[in-house]
Amino acid sequence: MAHPLISVKNLDLYFGAFHALKDVSVDFDAGELVGLVGDNGAGKTTLIRVLCGIHKPTKGEVWFDGARVKEFHPKLAIDNGIETIQQSVGLCDNLSIARNFYLGREPVKKILGIPFLDFAKMRGESRKVIREFGLRDNVSADDEVERLSGGERQSVKIGRAVEFMNRVVIMDEPTNHLSVREREHVNELAVQLKEQGLLVIYITHDIFQVHKLADRIVIMENGEKVADAKTTDMTAEELEEVIRQGGRKVEKRGAA
């Protein structure tokens, strides 16, 4: 039988004495859009930060595409094709949009055998993408990220993730700071990515919205997974009730 694309097994993570993830086990398949919801501080960001290599779990295993992940580093996750829109980091204020866009994967052009940054490509591509994501003409690819508004920053991060999408796209509250129109755009994109066969993990507080988009909803509470249900098996109201009650354990994921 085919293995899940990402498999998290009995994960524990401590920040010092603080138990941030408690025995979390969850599988994610390719071609799936999974909503990850739960209260503030429930551990959603912490969980996906393990998946994208920022945090190393204290205990437990992560499997990617049938192989056990032994080392945790963002570079390794990116090389595995995991692209992440982080909640609070990801852009360097002191760099231009173009430089941020290609940070860590800068294209180069050889001049006299020396690999110099390919500025034309960096500017051209990033300009194209930020226009697609609704940034207005007063923002150029050479502008430092520092001067961007919250929504403009978010758009740069989303545009970048979509541009480099590969096998997995993780979105941590991607619609924060976005206008209604851009929110719809992002939600459509999430569905498109999934339809192209990617795994999309979508963190949000808007359970009704994500219930419409997702194939499955995982609920976290206090560092634990408290629900994991197909959207066809539970209504948004039922899921909301689970969050409100602060996590009565529910397991309704059909297939084994």
Added chain:
Amino acid sequence: MKHLVKGQGFGAVIGVVLMLAVFSLIDASGWWTAQTMSNVIHYTAILGILAMGQALVIMTKEIDLSVGSVYGLAGIAFIMLQPALGVAGAILAALMIAAAIGVLQGYAVVRGGLPSMIVTLGGLFTVRGIIYVWTGGSVKAFPEEARNAFVTRLFGGEILGLEAAVFWMLAVAAMLNLVLWATRFGNHVLATGGSAESADSRGVLTGRVKIVTFMLCSVLAGFAGILTLADQPQTHVTIGDLMELEAISAAVIGGCLLSGGRGSLTGAVLGAFIITSFRYELIALGAPSSWFITFVGVVLIVAVIFNQKLARMAGHSV
């Protein structure tokens, strides 16, 4: 023009213009003499190389207090190893010693998660101690034939009537500017200083970036020491004393922000020029040389205030 004003080195450009105007007014005869100019340019080249290395480290949001000692140790290694290795061999060995010190300190900062202020303060003392032990406190000099060797002249002689160090500094400046602004490594340096967390999350190996900049900074300090001693091949134990403070001041006067991610290599050289000019102007005016340190302090504070105002005007949050 817009690029220039937005560039971090702009404050230093204004500083140089102001300074030259003032020096010309108060002391036209002593300042614009060939002797003063030649000294200023020579020492600016040496300090400029140190300052550029320091600027790179500051741009990654770290600091290197050990450069004065490394400058001294590399210079001394160059003189002390020459009998065994020849001039060229001694230069290579001295640079390798400098590189090793940089890597060690960078490694301690990154892997140990220690503040670079403390690690390199330790480096400053440790390396200075090695200088004392190695030279036994005595003065060592090159024999006549090493003094006149081609390689020695290449680094310490004169080309077209200018000290060779000036050309080396210009070459280093051109190269480092290209590396910083137009290569992947440079982008990673700027990103590491801007937000190491964000850079990490994009797969940049920020630890490695820092170790490499510490190494570059050390090698440049060592190179500056070699340039100095190739010109005057004679050791003394205090060589490079306090030079770390001059190098940091030059970088900061040149527009490097200690908050990381912003700075200018050209500005660092201009900062070195300003500091050096004050030293020789005081000499030209016949003031006691002990005033020099006080002046550097005042210029540094004024420059920081001024650069911060400039940065705020450009819309940066500092």
